[in-house]
Amino acid sequence: SLTDRLSNAFKNLRSKGKLTDADIDGTIREIRRALLDADVALDVVRSFTSRVRERALGAEVSDALNPAQQVVKIVNDELTEILGAGVDRPLNFAKNPPTIIMLAGLQGAGKTTLAGKLGYWLKDAGHTPLLVAADLQRPNAVTQLQVVGERAGVPVYAPEKGVQSDGGDEVSAPGETTGDPVKVARDSIKLAKDKLYDTVIIDTAGRLGVDDVLMKQARDIRDAVQPNEILFVIDAMIGQDAVKTAKAFDEGVDFTGVVLSKLDGDARGGAALSVASVTGKPILFASTGEGLKDFEVFHPDRMASRILDMGDILTLIEQAQKQFDEEQARAAAAKLSEGEFGLDDFLEQLQQVRQLGPMKNLLGMIPGMAQHRKELEAFDEKEVDRTEAIIRSMTPEERRNPKIIDGSRRARIAYGSGNTVSAVNGLLQRFEQAAKMMKRMSSGQRGFPGMGGPG
């Protein structure tokens, strides 16, 4: 019978004990493509997949996951590990305030925008941040930070204007009119100590490309104020250039953490993996838009899923591992092959699936489905509710043997479930078709369609 064939197939798989080359290779190829599509640097992809391969080869075959799922799980674990050992890295606060946070990165990376977001976020958490305009390269840079600060309700220290409080009062920085960013940074720390600002966020100049002048200036600011955090801000859309840029800033200023910006765009986040993998530095935050609140603490596990475009497939795998009841599945398969699968069995299965969460979410967890967001949005959960309601309005006898449901029974079920007779007809028709198909499948000589058989 089908049941025996299925359980034999499982047994064969299990008796292998370990995943084989063939189990692994196809899945690795898919993963490699996913990583390259996500703009992960080629070198990083190479070393990553070879590490995964090694781990997968040694992995035991599990009962609940098929080999492909198991490799995906290993990949996801490894990605999460590289992206931050699987834990969120909190901001490092100074024992004695002020905590000094310096921002570094190329021009346009999103530093000034981030300064406002960080300030707003810190203020919201009860801190008293001060933004510092140490980008004196571009004429508008100081004004831009002041606008950002005003919007965030966070005071800004700037060389010409002094301190502007959120109330709009100006406190002059004594005698400060020079354009020396190192001096501005140093003076801002003095001021913070005086006025009891507990965090100082220093916005620095960037250039379009990495160059020595830029790096030296950043290093000079760093050495003058000895920040608790040096955050390297990188545009997630930068793609293959991420590695080169990250390496340069790592060597140039030895940053302590990374902020990914513009994650709201199309970027699949390959830059995150490249930067983390090449520098070994943690990613602290993600910037996801131009607004002040488009900012979040970085979660390695979520980014790993995003890179693989697996939605939350792993959550699904974990839930399936927990809830998969082999006995029940076997019983259903047996009924199927005997042609005894009724609406009562269907209802039971439907409920089991729904225990995992809303259908829309479940569908979204299927790899590749992220590209079908529109269809997912259009998915009508109510249709499933309706189906359930109709079956519930049937007697146990009717559920076991839908053939007995004649016209008057249909009218009663429709009335009882608050549906039209044609909705009941539709359901019965679909069920009959499905049952026929399942019966054909289970009695066929060639095994399950789509399971690798010649059929």
Ligand code: GDP
């Ligand atoms: P900086 O040169 O590093 O200071 O970069 P800016 O903060 O001036 O940002 C450069 C441009 O990117 C500006 O137009 C910002 O509005 C925009 N920007 C910054 N962060 C984000 C983000 O997370 N998402 C989007 N969509 N735009 C951003």
Ligand code: MG
């Ligand atoms: Mg800027």
